């Protein structure tokens with residue numbers, strides 16, 4: 590198939606993040622301008638393929654979106670292989686995707702998303718579609734790549750918020766607990782916690798002990814420190830009362846309540862939430878997204894499908910989609926940044942800094 594006649598579909602799926610439009614632009618402009626391909630953008634993730642909702646992307650639609658937050662295509666958490674609807678339709682959702690892919694005459698499909706999106710992409714490849722994945726997430730938890738766009742922007746946003754906590758904590762002599770996103774991993778808490786000067790950083794990957802927290806925060810107060818900042822990943826383990834039916838409160842609220850009742854220090858929590866996914870991408874994320882997008886278009890032009898584009902250090906590479914499916918990149922407990930943070934007296938809740 591000459592590259593000139595190739596028709597490539599693009600979709601963005603899963604949680605949105607800054608940099609998605611930069612990635613769409615990277616794929617689209619490379620495919621369009623360098624290889625003369627036709628580009629079709631599908632709405633709302635895999636839903637657009639299921640329901641044949643798409644539009645052609647030309648140079649005009651790809652202009653002015655490098656710095657635009659969110660995704661011009663829209664997104665959803667639709668999982669075609671999970672959310673079946675046989676009773677409504679003769680064909681399953683995956684079968685409808687394959688039928689529409691062929692009916693539109695696509696020669697390839699670029700799926701931009703996180704772990705779940707890559708897993709679906711691998712299954713569609715197995716059904717005979719030509720698929721390429723581009724990793725995206727603010728959580729930095731996509732296995733197989735050292736970098737994704739979204740993460741740097743979220744670290745910047747969370748760090749800016751933590752910076753602001755220092756002044757209000759100092760004014761009131763309070764402990765401020767800041768909960769950051771990250772799903773089941775602690776990357777966002779680790780990086781924004783270190784960057785924002787968090788005294789305590791709690792990660793899902795490191796078990797924490799309330800007594801250690803109490804001892805560490807009390808020692809800080811006894812040493813004349815006027816306040817403390819505690820950065821908490823949303824996915825940390827919180828022992829909820831056995832058998833309790835009520836919906837668990839947020840990690841930040843639970844930790845703040847526990848600290849105040851254990852130490853008697855006035856404590857408040859802030860849940861950063863979706864602000865970490867909003868707004869314009871950082872310059873680093875614009876570069877990462879452009880590089881990944883352009884590389885995905887190169888793979889499509891070469892007919893090299895069934896892969897996720899990835900970073901090995903700062904170098905572009907690609908990994909089989911099947912190597913990524915179903916895996917999550919957790920923070921290794923021996924990550925050097927954890928030791929370096931402990932060296933500057935940061936407590937991870939497992940032991941007092943300076944002790945083995």
Ligand code: F6P
Pocket residue numbers: 604605666703726727728770771772823866
């Ligand atoms: O994966 C990105 C993320 O923001 C996670 O950090 C967070 O736990 C989750 O999405 C929130 O999901 P939703 O957007 O469906 O509420």
